[in-house]
Amino acid sequence: MCDFCGDQVETVLHAMRDCPLVMPLWLNMVHPNRWMDWRSLWATACHLAWIWRNQERHGINFAAPAAMVMRNVHSYALADQALRSGSNSIRMEHFISWEAPPEGWIRLNTDGSCREDGHIGCGGIIRGRDGEWIGGFAKFVGHG
Structure with a gap:
């Protein structure tokens, strides 16, 4: 059983997506009016959610990772854009609604x-x- 909600068997899918502890992370990060690099968002979110769950389990105070994930994804997108452009300047992103x-x-x-x-x-x-x-x-x- 899941150590956090006590309601479900702790599968990988439950631990990383469906557990009430982690679900708000996904619901707050995926904005319906913004397009973003889903691969980098998903990988960063899974990594930080796993760290969060482990630190919560061992009593280490770790802030909810949603804001940290978004900062990392934004930094990744800017760095990736600069590398692809081959210049030192960074273009501004325009989100499509x-x-x-x-x-x-x-x-x-x-x-x-x-x-x-x-x-x-x-x-x-x-x-x-x-x-x-x-x-x-x-x-x-x-x-x-």
């Missing part, structure tokens, strides 16, 4: 890109009416 689907529907947003070296990729995210995350994907398509 998201619109809720009609009642009873879900929204699938997709995007794709091709780098100068020919690497092609695509990705998408499915959200419900209230912006809740339902599913998503990222795929390396190949070279073109």
